[in-house]
Amino acid sequence: MEQLSPFYDEGISDTRFNLEHFNQGMSQTDVNQFMHKLLSTIDLSRLSEVYFQQLQVRLRLESIDIQFAEKTLSLGSKRPQTHPKTLSCLRSGDTFASIHYGFNRALSVGDWQILQQMHMYFCNPLNNALEHYKIKQFAMKDFLTSLGNRASYDEALSRLISQAERHQAPFGLLVLDLDNFKQVNDQYGHNEGDKVLIAFTQTLLHCLRDTDFAFRFGGDEFCCLLPDTTAPDIQVIAERIKAAVTHTGLLRKYNVSCSIGSTLYQRHDVAATMFARADSALYQAKQNGRNCIKVA
Structure with a gap:
C-alpha cells in the first residue's frame, strides 16, 4: 500500500502547512477553496461526493473506494482502472480508513503531489464524518434486533x-x-x-x-x-x-x-x-x- 511522502508529517496542522514543499502542487488559494468545500458538511456520503467531485475536476479521477470498519463507500465508474493508487488515513499512528483511487492514465509528478496533498487534507474531515456516522448508525438501530429502526x-x-x-x-x-x-x-x-x-x-x-x-x-x-x-x-x-x-x-x-x-x-x-x-x-x-x- 502506497503511503504519503515523508514530508506529510502527521503533526503538521492544516493552518501551518508549508507550500514550499509543493512546487507543482496546489496553490494556497486552491487549498483554501478545497478546505472550504470539505468543511461544508459532516455527512459521510455528502463529504465523499464533494471530495470525489474535486478530484474529478483536478485529476480526472474515474473512481474512488473508501474502506472503513469492513465497509466500503464507492463512487464513480465500476470498471477496473488501469492506474490505481491506494493511500491510508492515519489517526494516532493507526489506519482508520484506506482510500483506493482509480485512474485510467498514469499520473505526472505534479498530479501525484496534488493527489497526496488533497488526500492529506481530506483525512481529518473524513475522520470527523466517520465518528458522526457511527453515532448516527447507533441512533438508527433497534436495540433488541440490531435492525434499522x-x-x-x-x-x-x-x-x-x-x-x-x-x-x-x-x-x-x-x-x-x-x-x-x-x-x-x-x-x-x-x-x-x-x-x-x-x-x-x-x-x-x-x-x-x-x-x-x-x-x-x-x-x-x-x-x-x-x-x-x-x-x-x-x-x-x-x-x-x-x-x-x-x-x-x-x-x-x-x-x-x-x-x-x-x-x-x-x-x-x-x-x-x-x-x-x-x-x-x-x-x-x-x-x-x-x-x-x-x-x-
Missing part, C-alpha cells in the same frame, strides 16, 4: 424513492407482522417474547438478498425494502420468508407465523402512499386468516 427506514425509503424518480429503478416494500405473538408475551413473558423476535430477525435476514434492507418498527411489526425488484421477485422473497418462519424451531414451538403485505413502487409515490398500500395489504392478510401474503 423507523428513522432508518424513513431515510432509506426516501433515498430509494429519489433513485426511482431519477433512474426509473424499481423497488419493493414488505410490511410484516407476527401472528400469535401477543400470546407469547402474555403466557411466557417478555423475555421469551424477545427470543422469538430475535429468532424471527435471524430468519428474516437469512431470506433477504445482500442488497435488501430490514427494519423493526417496534413490537412485532417489521418492514423490508427491496431495491432493484420486480413484482415476481417480491412474491418469491415474501414466500421464502413465510415458509422459513414456519420451519424455525422457536417460532414453530409457539405457533408464531407471519402475515405479509407487499407493494411495488409506483410513479409519483411518496413514502406515505407506498406504506399505506403495503399496510392495507397486510391488514387484508390478517383478515384472511393470517400466515399469508397479500399484494397491493
